[in-house]
Amino acid sequence: MQTNDLAEKMLKEFGPLMGGEDLRRALGYRTSAALARAARMGAVGVAVFDIPNRRGKFALTVDVAAWLTSLRNRKV
Template sequence: MQQPQIELANEIERNLFERHGPMIADDALLQALGYCSVDAFRQAFTRGTLPIPVFAIKHRRGKYALVKDVAQWIAEQRFLATTTNAVKPDAGCQ
């Protein structure tokens, strides 16, 4: 990771940590990863195509991820978007 990307990841991590603590779950996780619905998230989880490690916790509902992993992934996506010329069409949330 380059320094600007690291700084952005750290800033995002601080903001997410203030809101969610060290882990993020449920709707906040779906929204942070850009999934339109619980079904889309569930399908990606089942297929093993989620962009970060997501895990279950014994005796708790839902799926969880570390705020640090989410922040790094978001910063990486931002960096990729600003360093490549190609914009890929996206179906978007409907």
């Protein structure tokens, strides 16, 4: 699956912004606390950010799709 195909599917399901449980699952973290800890350490694979007056971390859906595709295409 190409980045654009995955991004299109994810945009239809999640919209332009991912957060909460959707973001946690997409990034592969077992718990919200694990994602929060990784974000504090700067160890999340995509740019995550805060939104004023909203709880949790957020990421752009297209960034998450691109990151997932890059992992799949990475040579081991």
